[in-house]
Amino acid sequence: MSLNIHVSTTTDPAGRGREIGSRWRDRIQATARDYDWLFQAAGLDEPAVRRIAGECLDALHTWEPELATEIRGIAAGAGLPTWRAAALTARTEILVRGKIAGLKECTTAALAVPDRPPRVLQTWDWIPQAENFTILRYTSTAGLGVVTFAENGVVGKVGVNSAGLGVLFTLLCHSSDGTTTGVPVHAVVRRVLDNATTVAQAIETARSAPVTASAALTVVTWNGGRCDAAVVELSPAGSAELRPVGDGYLLHTNHFLDPELATGDRLVAVGDDTVPRLAALRRLSTALTGADRTAWARGLVSHWEDGAPICAHPRADADVTNRWETKMMLTFDLTRPSLIVQEGKPCQVTESRWLEFAA
Incomplete structure (x- = not known):
């Protein structure tokens, strides 16, 4: 890689x-x-x-x-x-205009308590053939330092800006996908990172985008004294805002959680693994109360044989476009602020292999 x-x-x-x-x-x-x-x-x-x-x-x-x-x-x-x-x-x-195999990817977990910096971890899953990625650091025209991770040549994906705002990213599939023209969802994330300093601004920016594919953006902020967080689910049919529940958790896999948008969900309809992954994530979410990011990753290990591949390894018997695997783990330290990444899967995590990039 x-x-x-x-x-x-x-x-x-x-x-x-x-x-x-x-x-x-x-x-x-x-x-x-x-x-x-x-x-x-x-x-x-x-x-x-x-x-x-x-x-x-x-x-x-x-x-x-x-x-x-x-x-x-x-x-x-x-x-x-x-x-x-x-x-x-x-x-x-x-x-989204072809076969939807291969679009099931990524698990995001955030613990957002108002008076503490957020704790987040995302697994980024994709096909084994994809082996080239870039960490891009720059200053936006709005004057914000930005660091973002994406495949080479893609303008952005998961990232952090110098205002203490971070974005996690998971793909969704809706029956309205591909029925209109619109902007790329990866570009939506990039514009949020370039310009937003609050969760409210991030949501407003994301919801202003005319999209033709679906995605969920988990946005978290830390301003030195207070944490804020939300998920915005985007689709050509509309958008929705989700806030932390219970003890402050925001958990997402690859299906819509908004009840109205969920009626058009494509992955649940074809029996995808996203529902059991979310159930496993809920069971394991207390891992985010652990001492550090390595403990968070280890606490979220769940494989195909466990019924929910949060930690995904390619399956030899799957279609060639559906042999996806966890390629990267990503987290933030918004007190700095910085993006922190480690290549590989949660079951392979080590303390020494985290790489940190300041916004």
Whole structure:
């Protein structure tokens, strides 16, 4: 696995994109080839991918032109046609129009008590073929320091900004996905990180996005004295805000928890593992009261043989597009603030392998 670290000092979107594309040209091209394979395996030919990527880039230009400009810069720097670079950030929007195998990924857990810094852990799950990732550190045009993790060439995913705001990210599938044109959900996360300093601002930003695929954003903040947190579920059919329940837990897998949006959930309808994963997460959630992030990860170990793969290993008998695995663990320290990551699975976690990146 390759984890690239890129620190950009320019606030010019076009310049940043060209810089990223040029520096990681070979690895971005490799990621594009990985997605070429996945799109084909999902039954999508090149004209369809080109059309959807172009529609998403046009919608993004209308909603957040700076990010569209950055993607064009990435394409120029990496020597890719613009539509192929756009397809990386729009990979979810493309895949929802094909087979949905492979879209079940990621588990997020947050413990948000008002007078304590939040405790969070996300497993990031994806196909074994994906092996190239980037930690991107930069200053947004709003003046916020941002650090975000994503596949090479994708504008953002999980991240933290210098205002003490962090975002976790899980994909969802809704019956309305792919029925409209819209902006990539990964770009929605990026705009939140670039501009929001409060949970309320993050929710407002996310809900302003016209999306064509679904996702859940878990947003947490710490301002030095108070914690705030919420999940915003997004779909083309609408959005919903969820707040911590019980002792302050916000837990999410890959199905809608809002009752109205849940009526259109696609993954539950096909008998996906997301429901037992959430049940296991609820049982194990007290792990977040442990002493440190290593204890949190160890406390959330649950495999296929346990009936709920929070810690996912690829299954040899699964379809080639459905052999997903936990590739990365991500957490935050919002008192610093910083993004903290470790490659691998919760059952493999060690104290010494955490990497920390300040926003």
